[in-house]
Amino acid sequence: MKDSGTKKKIMIVDDFEESCQLMVEILSSEFECHYVCQAEKALELIHALKPHLIIMDYKMPYVTGVELCKIIKDAPSLRHIPIIFISGAVSSDERIETLESGGDDFLSKPFHPKELMLRVKKRLQSYALESISQLKVGNLKMNLNSRQCFLDNQEVVLTPKQFETLKLLIENRNQAVSRQLFMTEIWGHADVTQRNVDSQINYLKKKINGFIGQISSVPGFGYRLDGE
Structure with a gap:
């Protein structure tokens, strides 16, 4: 074999x-x-x-x-x-x-x-x-075609930036994602700061309250989503 x-x-x-x-x-x-x-x-x-x-x-x-x-x-x-x-x-x-x-x-x-x-x-x-x-992780599922997000099969309404933020975290699950990458991938060349990233993450965590994985801060770097 x-x-x-x-x-x-x-x-x-x-x-x-x-x-x-x-x-x-x-x-x-x-x-x-x-x-x-x-x-x-x-x-x-x-x-x-x-x-x-x-x-x-x-x-x-x-x-x-x-x-x-x-x-x-x-x-x-x-x-x-x-x-x-x-x-x-x-x-x-x-x-x-x-x-x-x-x-x-x-x-x-x-x-x-x-x-x-x-x-x-x-x-x-x-x-x-x-x-x-x-994209699936734990009890969370994202449909990239319809741009819908589901938690335990119940739809969670996300803003476009929250959707892209969650997508980036899931695509890099169990790995740290830098704030700079969030700024580049989600905001492009717009005039944003790291505080914008932190705000989006905080709003996102509240919306997916009940997620069996975890989104945690990586001090001085960014964020990491842990889950299977």
Whole structure:
């Protein structure tokens, strides 16, 4: 399982090792593939690897695919990862259950190798397009196309400068952003001072009160948004 450094990472969770190896064989020409056969160990590996997509068996002992999917979708740092369920002989109700738990797609066994490859590529492309138009951190989401901001799915009305301020913070999450960068990126060449930046940040923090992350001051430098 060679890491090219540029390939998208796929995590396969299936209690049958032969199934895992078959999917690795199909996908490894275009993706960096990893697998785990114990669902109860999968979460730790997913946190460590941060895959771009997860392929998960529906029926597994100890922890079912649906149970694991719910745990993943409840984790702020993992919930964005697309999940394709894969299994044989499941009912319509079971398929619906996988979607209700947060699954993005379902593929029945036995499957054609080309169909598996196409499903994976389609999900990765859809996620890439969504990522371009949206920024997410914790319980906060920004739609860059409609220029709307949502906190716990409730819209927060921001001024244009507050929107751009928050966007810059999220794009640089967990990193300090200098006041000078705010002034350059948001105000351009307008006649502003660092006090303008501080005011915008203070107003912004009040509007997104309830954000599960944190916007904090970096003394003598600027601000940092921390969150997953």
